Amino acid sequence: MDHFTYRSGVLHAEDVSLEEIADAVGTPFYVYSTATLERHFKVFEEALKGLPHLICYAMKANSNLAVLRVMVRAGAGMDVVSGGELERALAAGCAPDKIVFSGVGKTEAEMRRALDVGIRQFNVESEPELRALNAVALSAGRVAPVAVRVNPDVDAKTHAKIATGKSENKFGVPIARARAVYAEAAAMEGVAVVGVDVHIGSQLTTLEPYEAAFLKLRELVGVLREDGHEISRLDLGGGLGIPYRRSNEAPPLPFDYGEVVRRTVGDLGCEIEIEPGRLIAGNAGLLVSRVIFRKEGEGRDFLILDAAMNDLIRPAMYDAWHDVEPVREPAADAPVGPVDLVGPVCESGDTFARQREMANVEAGALVAFRSAGAYGAVMSSEYNSRPLIPEVLVSGSRFDVVRPRPTYDEMLGRERIPGWLE
Ligand code: LLP
Numbered sequence: 001m002d003h004f005t006y007r008s009g010v011l012h013a014e015d016v017s018l019e020e021i022a023d024a025v026g027t028p029f030y031v032y033s034t035a036t037l038e039r040h041f042k043v044f045e046e047a048l049k050g051l052p053h054l055i056c057y058a059m060k061a062n063s064n065l066a067v068l069r070v071m072v073r074a075g076a077g078m079d080v081v082s083g084g085e086l087e088r089a090l091a092a093g094c095a096p097d098k099i100v101f102s103g104v105g106k107t108e109a110e111m112r113r114a115l116d117v118g119i120r121q122f123n124v125e126s127e128p129e130l131r132a133l134n135a136v137a138l139s140a141g142r143v144a145p146v147a148v149r150v151n152p153d154v155d156a157k158t159h160a161k162i163a164t165g166k167s168e169n170k171f172g173v174p175i176a177r178a179r180a181v182y183a184e185a186a187a188m189e190g191v192a193v194v195g196v197d198v199h200i201g202s203q204l205t206t207l208e209p210y211e212a213a214f215l216k217l218r219e220l221v222g223v224l225r226e227d228g229h230e231i232s233r234l235d236l237g238g239g240l241g242i243p244y245r246r247s248n249e250a251p252p253l254p255f256d257y258g259e260v261v262r263r264t265v266g267d268l269g270c271e272i273e274i275e276p277g278r279l280i281a282g283n284a285g286l287l288v289s290r291v292i293f294r295k296e297g298e299g300r301d302f303l304i305l306d307a308a309m310n311d312l313i314r315p316a317m318y319d320a321w322h323d324v325e326p327v328r329e330p331a332a333d334a335p336v337g338p339v340d341l342v343g344p345v346c347e348s349g350d351t352f353a354r355q356r357e358m359a360n361v362e363a364g365a366l367v368a369f370r371s372a373g374a375y376g377a378v379m380s381s382e383y384n385s386r387p388l389i390p391e392v393l394v395s396g397s398r399f400d401v402v403r404p405r406p407t408y409d410e411m412l413g414r415e416r417i418p419g420w421l422e
Pocket residue numbers: 058060061079102103162199201202203237238239240275276277278279314318374375
């Protein structure tokens with residue numbers, strides 16, 4: 001459920017008309033709904049009710065500081081994957097002991113900073129990383145709390161670019177090697193084993209892969225405990241999918257996911273950590289864009305938008321589908337026809353949708369891309385020297401620009417022409 005609805009024929013974010021925001025900040029822009037973010041967090045809370053747990057929002061999905069603050073206020077911890085994300089979590093007010101640090105390539109500087117602030121847990125993805133972390137911790141006079149990310153070799157049945165739990169993926173330690181890695185960790189003075197971590201992929205639309213992975217994890221916990229390790233936390237990663245085509249997709253709900261967690265690992269006496277990103281932020285955000293031209297092509301019409309692949313890369317990168325709706329609600333009998341929705345960037349990949357059946361809209365109209373709150377703004381670039389577009393946060397009847405659109409001067413001002421070229 002989200003809080004984007006038509007009121008008096010105009011699409012609103014909560015109580016604010018998207019036309020009003022467009023007038024105030026210009027197009028294109030991202031808009032997020034506070035109530036939707038909070039609701040999605042709460043749904044996970046309810047799904048895990050009764051189990052000791054911590055929801056560590058995977059901020060890679062949307063790391064705007066205002067969004068993070070909404071999460072922190074709701075009680076979330078954070079899953080971070082870089083030094084930059086760590087600084088964002090801290091800047092948003094997240095308690096360090098609620099921050100878990102994932103990622104296959106943590107640098108020594110990142111490890112040191114995370115140790116200095118006292119994060120909750122390092123999700124270690126390889127033996128070399130474990131050794132490096134031990135060395136950094138020893139030199140800093142600290143002990144790093146560690147969960148080893150195991151790769152359970154489970155097919156998440158999702159897009160190849162976002163599947164992470166198969167043995168051919170770069171993530172985690174093969175589960176067959178886990179015992180040896182834990183034995184090595186136990187002998188290190190700079191690390192303390194606290195748990196086991198798994199994350200099998202993103203945009204999962206069935207629960208079976210979770211079930212399979214969590215059962216493997218369960219077995220592993222038994223073995224590790226027999227080996228004398230104290231396993232008190234299970235980090236189950238993120239990945240629960242969202243409906244991108246609202247007309248015909250209904251992925252499992254957090255409640256059903258919670259039942260799988262209970263059934264598979266709920267009785268192990270471990271604190272459960274989960275790292276949802278997309279499910280929290282995805283349907284809490286829209287990308288709003290204006291039609292620059294409607295162009296008649298050879299056998300097809302193009303809507304040329306002022307948003308482009310640099311603003312929302314998912315269609316170009318993963319062939320992802322995003323529902324697109326006119327901000328002015330079309331009349332029930334308005335003619336519908338197929339159009340190609342494209343941006344102004346100079347490559348054919350700059351296509352959001354091909355032959356999409358949608359109500360006719362003309363130049364000047366506003367359109368909204370749904371499900372753009374996750375992996376939208378965070379993956380944007382300034383390709384074609386298009387400044388990053390603004391982000392707006394709505395709460396009830398108020399809206400605030402939470403990342404302004406940079407001016408051309410600001411964009412150019414980050415670069416330098418060396419003296420010898422002057
Ligand atoms: N934890 C770890 C270790 C992850 O690698 C990820 C996502 C998550 C949690 C959160 O997964 P989520 O709940 O958001 O599915 N850019 C792609 C998605 C990449 C996901 C990467 N890892 C997209 O636009 O579909």
